[in-house]
Amino acid sequence: MKKYIFIQILILIFSFAVNAQVSFDDYFVKKTLRLDYIQAGDANSSVIYFEQMKCEPYWGGTVKNLVDKFNYGEYRLCVNDLSTGKLIYSRGYSTLFQEWQTSDEAKTLPRSFYETVVFPFPKKPVKIELQRRNRDGKLEKKFELNINPEDYFIREEIPVKYDFKKTHDGGDPNSKVDIVIIPDGYSKDDMEKFDADVKRFMGYFFSCSPYKENKNNFNFWAVYAPSEESGTDIPGKRVYKNTIVNASFYTFNTERYLMTTDVRKLRDIAANVPYDQIMILVNSPMYGGGGVFNYYSIVSSDDSYSDYVMCHEFGHSFGDLADEYWTSDVAVNDYFNQKIEPVQPNITTMVDFASKWKNLVDKDVPVPTPNDPKYYNKVGAFEGGGYVEKGIFRPKFDCTMKSRSRDNFCPVCRKALDEMIKFYCDK
Ligand SMILES: [Zn+2]
Secondary structure, eight states: OHHHHHHHHHHHHHHHHHHHSOOHHHHEEEEEEEEEEEEEEOSSOEEEEEEEEEEESOOOSOSSOOSOOSOOSSEEEEEEETTTOOEEEEEEEOOHHHHHTTSSGGGTOOEEEEEEEEEEEESSOEEEEEEEEOTTSOEEEEEEEEEOTTOTTEEOOOOOOOOEEEEEOOSOGGGSEEEEEEEESOOGGGHHHHHHHHHHHHHHHTTSTTTGGGGGGEEEEEEOOOOSSSSOBBGGGTBOOOOSSOOBSOBTTBTTBOBOSOHHHHHHHHTTSOOSEEEEEEOOSSOOEEEETTTEEEEESSSTTHHHHHHHHHHHHHHOOOOOOOSSOOSOSSOSOTTSOOSSTTOBOSTTGGGTTGGGSOTTSOSSOOSOGGGTTSOOOEEEETTEEEEEEESSSOOTTTSSOSSOOOHHHHHHHHHHHHHHHOO
């Protein structure tokens, strides 16, 4: 009898496990449905307005892990099968809008930002929901839309075609992390330089842990989309260039913050290849860059710290790693609510340290960890991080998410990146 019950329990557990998995082929085809919208508001409020839907030719994402197992990102895209209500795809993400909301400008000037989400193209009608965290960290519905894949307003126009090259081949895009590198400020005459820069940056990337141990788990794609002019915008110096994705320094009036708000153009160019992550390479010798989780990362090509900036910003866009520094000038104010545990894996407010890296701290390391050189090589909880000196703690004295050193991710950041790589590469 006992044996019988045991078998019954096993069958039950097995059927739960099977039900939890979503079979890609049951619900999706290997193309992308892109939903574009405008998010507008001010420091305290925001509204989402529908813009357009597009069918893009490839799906570069995983076909295995369709439901997001991480709790990262300020926002979450949920795709539900309309007839059964079953969650068939979800992803966390963040936006430039949410950063801007904590800037001084947002206190007095309402603004709008173009945003996009992508998911595999559904076979049957779906209901999509865009959720956002409230100040307590709980996800709340901001927008919903029923989508019929037969809808003739889903634009099927072919993206503007550009030459592209798979510059690093790890294998099948559906079980690898695909990074598409988009050039900005490279004219037609600069394409040889772009080629050389892509090689150089892949070299930086693969000299950094945990990427170097995962060389076969990445694909790199370069899309040769030329700009009218070389260089980029530097508004504070009254320098303006006509470039293909309109990147600019002085984002939110911070000189080194190099970003673009033209994500529509960016996605259109990226759609030339199957991809998971967009990386923009800006033809400029000035120091700067940026990275937002599941949005994009961006770096200038020819500063002496460009190698570090690339690895650091990709940490944001791929792993939702937080900045572990607090001394540099930033545009955001009170970015993290210290009354709750932030979702980012590499900082803690100590509200729920056990949910972070507490288990990686040796018994002989005190928490909080003093700024004593004898602990510099240990994992602990060092105060200072997330743009504030007090109340937010980081895992190690130094890390690529803290200071300008390329191959120096702390063990907690490395672990988080490793887990994300596995999530993309599961077969
Ligand atoms: Zn770290």
